[in-house]
Amino acid sequence: MKNYDKTKVEEGARTELHDKLHLTGAEVSVNCLPAGACVPFVHSHKQNEEIYAVIGGAGKAVIDGEEIALAAGDWLRVSPAAKRQFFAADNAELKYICIQVKAGSLEGYTSADAVI
């Protein structure tokens, strides 16, 4: 495998990066829900932890029935089994990154995994 891959994410509804970047430890998507829209289903995961970063706009998540307000700068970890759904605000789009990783897969990190 090449030592790196690069791609440019244009503004749009949804860009999935696993295949574009040849990722092996995560799937990452960049998403934009228009004002008033929502992801049209509730879902959970078998193995994967999800990490969400709100990079613009506003909205909410509903996780196991609990409403969580979201605005730019907010980050969430969601356990695999939690039932989740995402909504843009009525008057603002919701721009977010979703990172899927296998729960429990990380061993060392930062100084414990780095070679300087």
Next chain:
Amino acid sequence: MKNYDKTKVEEGARTELHDKLHLTGAEVSVNCLPAGACVPFVHSHKQNEEIYAVIGGAGKAVIDGEEIALAAGDWLRVSPAAKRQFFAADNAELKYICIQVKAGSLEGYTSADAVI
């Protein structure tokens, strides 16, 4: 473990999310290099793939001696063994997210891992 965690990332030099969000499959950091600054060392990793997202400003990465221009919207995957260093532009800060995951750890994802 709680079914989710939430945190707000304020503007600043560097915020590490592993402990704040109780992540188990990734470390994520949100970073801002001031104009003219760089990460003051070259590093590689033992096990971890890194994924970088440029969320504002401009700069460059040097990966195994190759210069890669960076601007908002750019995403990179960097293999564990690649030697990397990041630089802000002389006249712009470089705001970026760094995601560390164990290379090869992802099994199913999206529709293969979801329960709807």
